[in-house]
Amino acid sequence: MTAMNMAGFPILTTILMTTIIGLLVIIFIPPEKTKLIKQVSLVSASLGLALCLWLYHAYDFHKGGLQFVERVLWVKSLGIYWFNGVDGINLPMMLLTSVVLFTGVWTMWELEHRVKEFYALIFLLVAGVYGVFMSMDLFWIFVWYDVSLFPMYPLIAIWGGTRKEYGAMKLTLYLLAGSAFILPAILFLWAKGGGHTFDLFMLQKIGFSVFDQKVAFLMLYLGFGILAAVWPFHTWSPVGHVAAPTAVSMIHAGVLMKLGAYGVLRIGMTLCPQGAVYWSHLMALLGTIGIIYGALAGLAQTDLKYVIGYSSVSHMGIVGLGLATLSVNGINGAVFQMFAHGIMTALFFSAVGFIYDRTHTKVIPELGGLSKTMPIASSFFIFAALAGIGVPLMASFWAEFLVLTAAVKVFPVAGILATSGMILSALFMLRVVQRTFYGEKNPKWEHIPDVSMFLTVPRVVLMSCILFFGLFPKVMLDVIQSTVIPFVTRF
């Protein structure tokens, strides 16, 4: 830790610290003071949100590039740096993380079972997510990546629902099997780069032979692809979502799955551009299959959470397809879709979580006519479904539009198939909405109270996020584009 290279106030480390300090404070609060634990969690999550909003505001997209850089030598002999920074790609992701954490903590306000451990684990998980998004050093990206994965096991296995222990074990093993490819790939790139730096941009400057790029990119794509629920490695995802408690589903589908796509983009496509070109057809193929398969599988489900789980597979396919185009619009759209999908699934799971807490079922045929008894809760779900279909004025509309136009240009067949997949996805979303919220009213649910004012807040925050970026996509696209345009020149 000799060469100090700190430009001003370390805002990114501070954002990371809000979660770690929150975690430490929670550990020292006695477990029976649940109210205090929730308040501390909310304060620390809001602090993170405020800092991320400020960061987003302060980022100068005219200048572009890496800003708010912090760089300290960490382990001298291997060349590991504590190296954080934001650019147009990870800035939206940081914002997404803070929004989902904030709303997730608020959504779980009614939790009673082992409250202390729940919030402690949530903060550990989110510390990992923040860490991955802000780090520009391969060692730290991997460390934070693993830190964000293993809390999923207790979170699902203790507080989960349907087949929780099976779902938790499957998810954890699948995701950590992904790291079995990622770590060797990272070490491979490090060794090929001379073995004295893990700094992403120094490695980018060194450059690698085309063969090495092909090998490394494939390993990174497989490793991170598992987390991004790329077909055929998606099977953990619906099972895990169904088993997980509400806030965990929100954070998991909303943020964690983005880590996978982000990893492919940040490490794979940055360090191995030629590898990405070589494997782009595979990526497009798997992305397209994911879109269509997710939609078809979603069509057949009777469990609300399974429906959303498969819709996530479908939507993450769009991200994969966008990245595969290797074009400005495609990658813009992919990053935007990561953000939009994150907010949207968070809203989905948040709405389903509420319905499930009250009715103790998420089987679609047992519900029905909910819009009459729980109009507010239903409206959240329907709003999310509209966003999922990609109705104009929603953030996801722009994202899907960008990806599909780029895809049709680069991969005409895949693009057209993917576009038709969107129709399928509209079909299954509307089917779910129709069966769950309209139609015959189930008298069993008549006396169930609707969402209280207090608990609407997080859902309204998510809805306004979707609408805001749907109405003003430029606010986000300007930022993303500032980084993507120089990025694609390398392909």
Place this chain on the structure above:
Amino acid sequence: MTDFMLFLPELFFILGALLFFIFSLRKSPNPAGFHRWAVVLSAVGLLITVASSHQEGMLFFNCYRVDLFSQIFKVLLALGTVWVMFSSSELKGIDSRQHAEYYFLIFVCTLAMMMLVSSVELLTIYVSMELSSYSLYLLVPMRRGEDRYFESGVKYFMIGVTSSGFMIFGISLLFGVGHTTYVPQLIKALPAVIHQPAAIVGLVLTLAGFFFKLALFPFHIWAPDVYQGASNQVTTYIATVSKMAAAAMIIRFAGLSGGASPGLVKLLIVLSIASMTFGNLVALIQKDLKRLLAYSSIAHAGYILIGILTLNSQGFASAIYYAAAYLVMNYSVFMVIMKVADDGHNLQIKELAGLYKRSPLLAMTFMLGLFGLAGIPPTAGFTGKFLVFAAAVHKGYLFLAIIGMVNATISLYYYLIVFKAAYLLKPVKEYPAIAVDMWTRVMSIVLVVMTIYLGLFPDQVVSLTEAAARTLF
């Protein structure tokens, strides 16, 4: 006088052993008093070892080298001994009349291992090795209770004696091709003759003696039975302290080939892969916690070997780091086992149920220990695996890193099963809360902090291990 200072840690442990020998002659045993003596003596021993950690020099007609490499391992040995002594407060597995002998043998064994890591002459190495082995042969069957525990002692003895027979044969071959028993001269002589079968066979047979100690596949057969059959404290000692000495000696002897022997490297690669895979797969089906940890130790022997088989200083440094991390993590787990099974019985995994309620602090120590063993950041175990794999990939063994990581994923399954028992399962019957005294609290916090500190801030330790590895060449 300076020679005397170089040998100070060993001298101190000789005196400690003598003291317990005298205690053992007393008619009326005083277990609590012995335990206090043992903790204080071993703690002073640790302080002396740390204080003399930067000394360098040669002793006894150049048979005995004190350098950074040996001193680091002596500190680890002394640290592990203090921890085991600390956990011997309730030595229920051993008859109270034998407690003085137990402490005596542990001190002798630590002394022997300290001499082992400093020895640079083949016969000195062999004698030190036998001294430590015979102490363990006596410690294992000390456990009171059923006869089948005694069986494990016999098994350990038989296999151990056989492997040391192979080892002395290997040493004789090394002497035959190198015309010397001094390791520094062998380092110069061996690379020239390494292509002769006799040299390879000699080296491998000598290594086999240490592989036995490290419980590397296929020299592992004793491990599960001995782990299960020995009393919890002795198992802890075997699983932590004696592994350090074995790792040190494998590093020293692997360095002998001068890094220019493809045959040896291939053999080590095969052994390492077999050890990882076998250990992890068999561990999946274990019910007894100590047996499970025995198989996990076989797997960990494979990981350490990955660092060693690169045969360069980076790899050796990573292996030293891994050994140190392994000491901390494994002791964390064993300390909790000894506390939970305070009557000295063998703990089944399902008996851990509800541990998080019985003692949250112990549960946390246990969890971090397990996650460390599984190689999940930010623990020392992760950083150890990272360094070991980095050394392997740097040398061009990408496939070893992939196989290692796949194995880490397999191992995660059984660590999660144990974790699940401690944190999720409801106990079948009501267990009382565990009485955690102040010292155990302090120790738990020290272990937790060490695990995370070593994991996140490895810089200083890594440069220390690299300096130590350089002294080998």
